[in-house]
Amino acid sequence: LFDEALEQEKSIGFEASCGGGIPLIRALYDGLTANSIDAIYGILNGTCNFILSEMIQKDKTYEQALADAQAAGFAEADPTLDVTGGDTAHKICIMAELAYGATIDLASIPVQGIHDLETEDVLFGSEMGYVMKLIASAVQGRKGAFVRVEPAFIPMDHPLAWVNGSFNAVSIYGDAVGHTMYYGRGAGGTPTASAVVADLVSIGIGAYPLQFKALAQWPKDNGSVKLQKPSEIRRRYYIKLRVLDRPGNLGKITTILGSKTISLSSILQHEIPEPEESTKITDVSAEILQEPCVPIVITTHRVKEAHLISAIREIEAMEDIQSGVSVIPILDEHPEFRVF
Secondary structure (H helix, E strand, C coil): CHHHHHHCCCCCCCHHHCCCCCCHHHHHHHHCCCCCEEEEEEECCHHHHHHHHHHHHHCCCHHHHHHHHHHCCCCCCCCHHHHCCHHHHHHHHHHHHHHHCCECCHHHCCECCCCCCCHHHHHHHHHCCEEEEEEEEEEEECCEEEEEEEEEEEECCCCCCCCCCCEEEEEEEECCCEEEEEEEECCCHHHHHHHHHHHHHHHHCCHHHHHHHHHCCCCHHHCECCECCHHHCEEEEEEEEEEECCCCHHHHHHHHHHHCCCCEEEEECCCCCCCCCCCCCCCHHHCCCCCCEEEEEEEECCEEHHHHHHHHHHHHCCCCECCCCEEEEECCCCCCCCCC
16 A cells, blocks of 8 residues: 555555554654664553453453453454454554564564463562563564564563553654653544544645655565564563472472573462361272462573573473463563664
């Protein structure tokens, strides 16, 4: 569509496509045009943010929070595109293409939604000082750009941590301006209309058509954005394991992690109550003795994702580990100015 518009000497206004009434598109093609964009981190789906806020603040299950979102009009009758991360992926793809001036294959973006999150992980994260958000990221590095949509933990003092309910917020880091942040309603009739009318005015007075043509952000001959391999990304992680309460299991787990050059930041294990003394058993063969299974939560220092995946596979193969290991990235505040 953009190539066709340029050939026909027309323009396409699309401010409302990302962030509803928040002027994100205008910021990228106009306000921040003097910058190379180092990173974009965003909460770009109000449905998911409302659900996560309800789970964190009111201890609701995912199913309860989704039902409340639908009742309040923040979620569609079929919320699949929102909760699986697809809607957010569309938006970060548009923003990253505009930021980097080249095309990105949507299918190449790793996308994970919130639909299979466990409430227990959300609450464990809160206990450790983190807030769960569905984060869209586009980060420029030495080996290319990193673009992804995923649930992630962020520290409670992170600027995106206090964005609650159906609101959206996006942090954009430019090499000259540093950190800028945009906050507001990401959907709804009047916020969306605000963005549409702003485009109509800009097109009507002739300003936007000139920018659309002169900036040449969208032509095919700009090529594609070089994307980093996800396995090369280095980040911190939250890991939750369910382990039979037997001596030596924690040591085996930490040994595996250490063998993959994974340094641990913290370990959380709640004490389980001692079992009561057994009553007289007349028929032992009819009695099923079950060993307690306890959750162990580990946070790591920065680690290469490929090393972490290798370690998790080895840990999951242990006899005393239950299936369903949770692995969630922890995002710290991005450096205000590029460090590479």
